[in-house]
Amino acid sequence: MNTRIVLARRPTAWVDETCFAFEHVADPEIGPEDVLLQAVYLSLDPYLRGRMNEGPSYAPGFVLGQPIVSRVVARVIASRNARFAVGDHVWGFLDWAERVRVPRGEGLHKIDPALGRVSHAVSVLGMPGLTAWVGAIQIGQPKPGDTVYVSSAAGAVGQLAGQFAKRAGAWVVGSVGSDAKRDHLLARGGFDAVFNYKTTPPDEALRTHCPQGIDVYFDNVGGSTLEAALRHANVAARFPVCGMISAYNTDSDAGIRGLQAVLTKRITMTGFIIYDHVHQLPAYLARVAPWVRSGAIWFDEDIVQGITQAPAALVGMFQGDAMGKRLVQVAPE
């Protein structure tokens, strides 16, 4: 039997485990040209919250009663397709299930084992990494000596956004939601200062840690953090907007105050979604994979074991309990 996870109900505010249900279905059979996969890692990402709502977010919504879908790293366990051999590792947008049949192998990307760990295909060498690069470097355009502030700095994207900005010569400040994350990030390196936004008022923290003001604010959270960044921004600051997770799990919308700073300080806020930039992945890999191999860039994966833990792992991620990129391991690599 094959275990899969479906959307049982749509959340109205915070996601909880009752939004999900497990189903046990017959193992899939494959026809000509098909590929059979064993899921290895489910990728858990903040954007999944939007897909649980009714109506379109920037990705189509999940269907009630149908499987949750995300990026999944998988191993080929049977193949009638000449492009894929048993033992190959691939990633694709796949149902959350132990085993998945992929008709004609469509939409699967082979993972080059020379690049790094197979999980990296959905983390540092995949979309979270490219997201950090596009936002922190291409949109943020940090110059040596600039101050770059990154929220959700311990997250999959934030940890890399900070390190990329640091390599560009910026003074890099991160905010996180716990002292453990703060201490961990400071020990790991790549950030000049890190503060816990739950225990330090952001105005005080930004005054202390960004004495020259903020030139780039990499926004992962929106809300009052964005408001504080607007207050501390310098003239001509760049605000790549990557996420507004503070608004994802609520049905209220308090509004962002102080947006006049966009005018008075000539700030450019640029929302971006990585789907518009996937063509840049090969160039990104050519640049960043060597840094990962050499250890010039570190990357934390927070791997939860077992498909039965996936709902709790996702709920917890929205509550801030992940240290780095959260993955659910379904089977050995």
Place this chain on the structure above:
Amino acid sequence: MNTRIVLARRPTAWVDETCFAFEHVADPEIGPEDVLLQAVYLSLDPYLRGRMNEGPSYAPGFVLGQPIVSRVVARVIASRNARFAVGDHVWGFLDWAERVRVPRGEGLHKIDPALGRVSHAVSVLGMPGLTAWVGAIQIGQPKPGDTVYVSSAAGAVGQLAGQFAKRAGAWVVGSVGSDAKRDHLLARGGFDAVFNYKTTPPDEALRTHCPQGIDVYFDNVGGSTLEAALRHANVAARFPVCGMISAYNTDSDAGIRGLQAVLTKRITMTGFIIYDHVHQLPAYLARVAPWVRSGAIWFDEDIVQGITQAPAALVGMFQGDAMGKRLVQVAPE
């Protein structure tokens, strides 16, 4: 005697006439290299509201008890400076007074009478015009067939932003604060649709007049108009932010709701201030002055007569009673 207007008190919310006082002082005398000017037109612009506050806006604040300063078109009535002859027209940032001494003529710009009416130096061929060009064309980047929405469309900047976008091949929609402005703008041309935001709910108006969604929103007002534009924006929309007049005259800050659209729709909001772009004025004049001369571009000036009317004219402008660029005429050209 020489009449001048000083800042008598700082407004807390709406400006009223008690913020100003008239003083009668001795006529200025000039020394070597100085120029004596007769004020002709005072330029009234929304940014003056910020300068009436304590603390820095994007221009330094006015000093209590000292004259209001803005762009002024003036005529040289005495000169001991070889660069300026009696009868020349000039503009500069000058005190609001009938006659002004300018030490060594510093900061004065001669007006080329061949370009157009002398008042144009502070309107269509000056900063309001360049502001419209930078926002609507350079930041907005309208393509043929795009929908461009302009708020405060009957204002000095808005009327030109709309016409420039129209010349770029866009479908242009304006909002204004009265039926008279709406009818006037439609009669003048250059806008495909105009609505009165005070009588038509913006969502309804934008649904009707921007059926393809908004690709460029030229923001002069902020507030609920900006919120509506976010709701109706297309993917990859550009939002040049030129003014947030709805926030200028209030000490509350309700916050902008729905800013998540910046992310989900990959919107770029770009605040801009024309001081950063003044080097482009010659290129702008070379392009636009012929359009004004030929009548390809129209421009409304709303000229109030007499320096004693200046406070009421400014108060009224913030309340929306100006039809086009507001000037106060102090003396004949």
